[in-house]
Amino acid sequence: MDKKGYLLLADGQLYEGVLRGAAKASAGEAVFLTSVVGYMDTLTDPAYAGQIVVQTFPQIGNYGVVPEADLAVEPSLKGYVCRELCDEPSNFRCEGTLEDYLVKHGIPCLTDVDTRAITRHLRDKGVMNAAILTEKPADIAAAAAELAAMAVEAENTAGVEDIVPAEKPGKFNVVLWDLGAKADTVQQLEKRGCAVTLVPEAVTAEAIAALEPDGVVITNGAGDPADYEDVTAEIASLLTNKHLPVMGIGLGHQLIAESQGAKTRKLPYGHRGGNQPIEDIKTGVCGITSQNHGYEVDKDSLPENASLRYINRNDGSCEGVDYLDMPVFSVQFQPALTGGIAGGAKIGTHTLFDRFIALMGGNKECR
Secondary structure, eight states: OOOOOEEETTTTEEEEEEEEOSSOEEEEEEEEESSSSHHHHHHOOOGGTTTTEEESEEEEOOOOOGGGGOSSSSSSEEEEESSSESSSSSTTTTTOOOOHHHHTTTTTTSSSSSSHHHHHHHHHOEEEEEEEESSSSHHHHHHHHHHOOOOOOOOSSSSSSSOOOOOOOOOOEEEEESSSSSSHHHHHHTTTTTEEEEOOOOHHHHHHHHHHHHHEEEOOSSSGGGHHHHHHHHHHHHHSSSSOOOOEEEEHHHHHHTTOOOOEEEEEEEEEEEEEEEEEETEEEEEEEEEEEEEEEGGOOOOOEEEEEEEEETTTOOOEETTTTTTTEESSSSSSGOOGGGGGSSSSSIIIHHHHHTTTTTTGGGG
């Protein structure tokens, strides 16, 4: 017999469904994701730490568990919500059902709910704290008030804990400042001849300088950029070297901006999915990108040494910045997962990683 489960939002909205995955309660920030495919990417994306993810696509788990699609070793989200969870996946790479995977990693999943209704509610009211519950609250208002007052923890559990030296030599020595990096970021750099040394969130600018890198990549990660004051201060110190090439991705993009005096702010419901449109305002070229973030750099607060480069075509928010007095640029979207765009050009893996290589002395035309 199916066990009932519930999704309670901080504004008192309650949804009843079937509890699958780990049979436990869990609280976090409820967000929705518009991707049609890639649920393994979602489950293992470090940027979902502290969140309960609502899938807008109705059928999840159709191709089972495919370890090659993992972006991190362990999932870090707090809960999962979908309309239908597939029990009989079909794929030649399948190594088990998604429910077994969720049980193994202690992630509760609520199914058989109207995910479109939940998504519309979050679109209207904004993302908010929520909980997947095993029992219906006796006092819904009191339970919702407790959720509203809860501080959501989005601790980075995916990044390295110490300096990890490069495994092989390369043409360029790159330091990857790991705030919750996706696995393919390292792969894209190594593919371009880079020897990649990973350093943890708590690293100092002095320790990075001691590694004598040709360039630094500051990665994506989870949470509010305002909670990373120590990291931002170290980035500011690192960037006093006006000749060191630096590329920022996601959270790294936001922290670089803050280190130069810009402000960040929370978006009403964030950008999450593989269909986020952007425009390169320097070239006028538009593209569809993969994104997962709840905060933005306030483009009106950019300092004089920063030039807005990319915008989101839906809401005009900042998607990338070029810095005019140093070889530094950053993007909000995920460059290694960006799709093709109009005119046959690409904004993403090809252009942005190659552009970083160019700043280190590689292909000059990519700048």
